[in-house]
Amino acid sequence: MTIAVEIDTGTLGFPRMGPNRELKFALEKYWRGAITQEQLNKIAVDVETQNWHTQVERGIQRIGVGMFSLYDHVLDWTLYLGCEPQRFTKLTSDVDRYFAMARGLDGIPALDMTKWFDSNYHYEVPELNVHTTPKANFKNFIDTIKRAQSTLGKNKAVPVILGPLTYLALAKYDDNTSIASMLPKLLPLYTLLINQLAALGVPEVQVHEPSLVGAHASKLLPHLVSVYGDNTTAGALTHPNVNLHIATYFEAIDDDVYKWFATSKIAALSLDFTRGDNLSVLQKFGFPSGKRLGVGIVDGRGVWKIAPSTITPILSSILEVISRNPNAALTIQPSSSLQHVPYTTKAEVDFQANLSSLYGVLSFAYEKLDEVKLISNIIKDGQLTNSTTAFQAANAAWATYYKENPAKQAVQTRVKSVTEADLKRPSDFATRRPHQMKSCPILPTTTIGSFPQTAQIRGLRRQLKLGKITQQAYEAQIDAQIAYNIGVQDALGLDILVHGEPERTDMVEFFAEKLNGFAFSQNGWVQSYGSRCVRPPVIYADLERPLDMTVREFKVAQGFSAYKPVKGMLTGPVTILNWSFPRLDITRKEQAYQLALCLRDEVAALEKAGCTIIQVDEPALREGMPLKLSKKDAYLRWAVDAFRLSTAVAANATSIHTHMCYCEFNDCMPSIDEIDADVNSIENARSGDETIRAFKSIGYKKDLGPGVYDIHSPVVPPKDEIIAKLESFLKLLPAKQLVVNPDCGLKTRRWPETIAALKNMVEAAHQVRSSLK
Template identity: 40%
Template sequence: MSVVTSLVGFPRIGAGRELKRVIERYWKGQASIEQVRQVAADLRSKHWRLQADRGIDLIASNDFSYYDQMLDTAILLGLVPARYRNLGLGAEDTLFAMGRGYQGPQGDVTALPMKKWFTTNYHYLVPEIEESAQVKLSSSKPFDEYLEARALGIETKPVLIGPYTFLKLARGPQGEVLHYDAGLIDAVAAVYAQVLRRFIELGAQWVQLDEPYLVLDKEEGDISLFKGLYARILPARSSSQGSVKLLLQTYFGHVGDCYETLKLQGFDAIGLDLVEGRDENLAALNRYGVSEGTTIVAGVVNGRNIWRNNYATSLGLIDAVRQVTPRLALSSSCSLLHVPFSLEGENGLDETVQAHIAFAVEKVGELEELAQLADAGESDRRESQVLAANQALFDGKRVQADAAVAARIAGLKAEDYARQPERAQRQELQRTELGLPLLPTTTIGSFPQTREIRAERARLRKGEISQAEYDRYIADCIDQVIAKQEQIGLDVLVHGEFERNDMVEYFGQHLKGFLFTQGAWVQSYGTRCVKPPIVWGDISRAEPITVRWSSYAQSQTQHLVKGMLTGPVTILNWSWPREDVSHELQTQQLSLAIRDEVLDLEAAGIRVIQIDEAALREKLPLRRSDWHTHYLNWAIPAFRLVHSGVKATTQIHTHMCYSEFNDIITDIDAMDADVISFEASRSDLTVLDAIQAAHFETEAGPGVYDIHSPRIPSQVEMEDRIRLILSKMDVSKVWINPDCGLKTRGEAETWPSLEHMVAAARVVRAELTQE
């Protein structure tokens, strides 16, 4: 019997970001909703046909979304909070209002909270379950897309976020963890059972329920919650009209601590990640075996990186599973949503480089080839040209080590990771030296990258203008943004980052060891896409990166101007890191490169330097026992290495984006920055409780408004938020800022929002001085 192949999911944004473009045109009133629907249908058709042509047996449907699958699941369950229902919008516009907020003739509402999807750079919308919520099947999307594929002659495997993961990630109206009472469990399970029965009616053969939350540590009641849900769902696989097979799909780690429970439930198939959870998952299989009638779907093609699969390694994993059970299928380790679409058109990468890289389309091909090799006998494998060509990629060293970089790392000493004097003393010196008021106002760094700015960058790239002409244009942009910031009264200014295409790619272009793609875009949230650079070799700084424009901006104003850098952990986490050396080593190399930049900025007279670590939490291991041994014990020192050499009076800021910070708040404090800004506007400032409890020493700027939404918050709204912050933080430690950079926002909402923010800070500041 031939090995069955399955894909957890496929990218949905399109090879040319077609979905992003049409949705953004729709938001601007330049496309109709019918055009959006047509582009979406064309993409689904193209992606299904591509997988079918490559011989994938279990092709996913309902992995497509206009914005986010967690959001789609909330809508499926009828969990649309009243404030969005009351807008009276159509289906798509209600979804967009939940994802990005709404401000218009129908009302004014903020968006749902947004958090990182496990250890990826993808963001999901946090479902909100109101006390009065009525859980019921409220969308036909999964059924519509299944029938849409069938009309094309393609049988698919409908995919949904599983009920356990959905409930564990959902929150109450104030961001609180849910109480899983019997009524909620019954109602949610009833909808999933209804979904299975409907798919039986439609003749579906398989349904996949994604339960990645199973790879996390288990809290009290978690196993009972899981079993309670599936005790109600699994019987719905059969009815008088037939049956459907249920694939329980896990990814991003191992389920060794609950595999026995999964086995005993009697699922038709269990999907295991044999990349990130390899050893523990294999150990569980060997210890507990596999129930009769259950297929193990082995995730051997990495859905999280862009490097070619080592077929010999994967075949070893396949053989190891076969030692336990003959019922085996092959799959990606997770959805291919997390990698770019295709290498086609990447003409800037040398063929010898491309040979080592696989994006989503190429990974589909790898899965097909692995299935063929898995079916082949031992002698056929030995004679296989495909296997031989693949093995040649992994024989010998791909790149030579940089001796100078290695020597510099070998020479690091303990004192290189410790800044002197201690932070409390530094903060007193900085208050005197910098002369800032209470509640100093600033922004996170970037200002809107308009179409005109991107056009000038393209003209430079095409040779239509000279470097000198481009530089004059950037200088003019900086002049304008400095003058505007002075006008509205910000205390600490930024130069706007107009010269930068991306906060990671820009730095990579000035570092040795990086390669870059032309169109390898990956979805980050909604229509937002990123194009990570590739770490190819050892890393060092080729030249000063930011000193010129930061110095220029400071020369144009008497206000303080922050130097803006991206930190080493974030550069690595938002790149495609090497797999032939450790992440720790790559981060150390980056730390030394950025340290050089910090010291050059200080020497150039920049007295406030922000080193963004937006992605610090992103790669925190999902198992708490691995946090320090596998990550924090080198990630936190890496940040300290970057700034430990500056003077006491130079103020070091950092910034972090959408993540859960509460449980690592002491580690964040241990970064030894002077000031941190972070996302808080979508999470109802719940992180402030953790700051208060931990006696947080770092000065902090919890974001007072959400820049990922186009709505303009009022001054009164921000005054109230500042007062809430002050109820839980020492006023001497509070900064006022948006919750992230303004690069993706438009001018029309950016400046009014900042004006309201500055005015709000002044009002509260005046209240404090009167007390």
């Protein structure tokens, strides 16, 4: 049966770094002064243009343009709206202000950075206060749209703008400012922009408002009419010649927001049908006449190929609702921007050669475009069934995958056998703390774990991978680097040492490589922030730890330090899960427990090797929290339990540390306390003392390591600045409760600035420590 509904294809965004990370390398050259701004811009334009052509070639008819960015799209809108904090206004160049907000300059701290909803992408947080005076600065954006129209045509190029409600919901404010007070200042600028786009002949604008599905939705609801209007009233963004398309993703839209849309003059609404239950919303309220539904049915955040048995019932139900109203239309599209997945599986030679069953069910950005087009054609042809010819290849690939990767009975049994007793340390914190870190002074100094990853270290790993050196030769050179790292720390006077992680490409990938059940890409790079890219591993089977993962390097490092403890360094189960591409056939909770049991065995092995301080990092624990408050408690329960399952095996004398960064913690503070880590080292350098105050507000009694300087900035913090930080900490917490450290690992920094910054940190700690006597 042919479907009598208009159907086309679209996208909400695309990867930015380039298939070979061209933009990453160009940015880093520009920051080093190796290329000019003009050369950087040319490379960016080339990557963006290639992205557009790729989408056209794969049959996409509505191509979202305007989300491409040199660093971060939220930061772009801070620049477009002229909302830079006053400390940056003395920089007269747009590009200088832009990168200063992202990375900081001497005496000018960068903007705070946190996670984009529940993803591992980081955005630069807008700072808004009574002095913020927005000013239109849309030239670069308009130039991009003109270029897209010239390349794609006016009907294919759909401008993407970050909606005013989401921009304001993502910002942080002083005490006298709020969304309600800032919105009237921003709306005239958005009106101006819509008018400028209308003058270019733009028929449709995608307005991304993902905050309409999250915890902020109820607070934003009262502002929808002033921004977008309703059935009788024009909003600030309303224009007679421009159709507004509101895009939401990552969760289900709230009923009240959907009901407003249904009666408004908004032309189109995108919904995510891969996360949250948007289908129920659609079935409950129907779909209004004369509007278009963006059907986010291809997962924009996962790497798995569509499973026909899963998507056909959803699509059939959507078509049933839409068919009641013949004037409605559909756009088949990814569920969100494809910036969260790699470019293409075609570059993954090892997958094809060694894991053929897995390769058959993987889908990256290019392949997801093909899936969008395939689904659109199937619906148009009236052939939407699980067994349709076009879906047979996907069905066969999934059948092979499941056949070749069966459940591992030993793993399944161990997970099912976990009890409450497995989640508890031998004694409470007050009892065990006097037995820990006995050799350390008050205000002990340490680092988060990693030291600079030099070209020599990266080259060494490449040589090993290519078989040009033996494992023995590789380990000898790694050990020499560990010796250097320990020597630097000893010379600087740090109290708790780390081996520096020279053997680790990435804090998740390293552990994934040691476990059975993970697969790895060669070119599966995904942007984390700025030029920073990661290659998330893929969980494809039950997880097992066949051998020790970190014990050898710990022994080497501790052997170079007779008097100071060396931390064992692990990545926590929730972070490994959230920074990997998880399986779809079992729950995330079960995958977290499998990881936790592997890490539990590693904690025990480190203890047996003499390690008395073990850091289990969980920077992504808050990141993975659901956007709907109704789902929050269930997630936090199993996430906390997974961490405790990893660490509860430790004896009282073993100090368990963790590290958390670049998230808003206020809405989960009791759970962070409940993980029962002895020391929590937190990002704090970009957020004043807000995070410490949050810990203090819940009566936090364990030890805390607030970051004293921002490692994402190349600026070396002056000693006096660190002293001021420490003194501000001491106004909130007693010295016996504080550990002194940077706010994150030092992997991305260079040695000269690393040594200079740590020297200032240690000297500052010594000075403050002496003042306490």
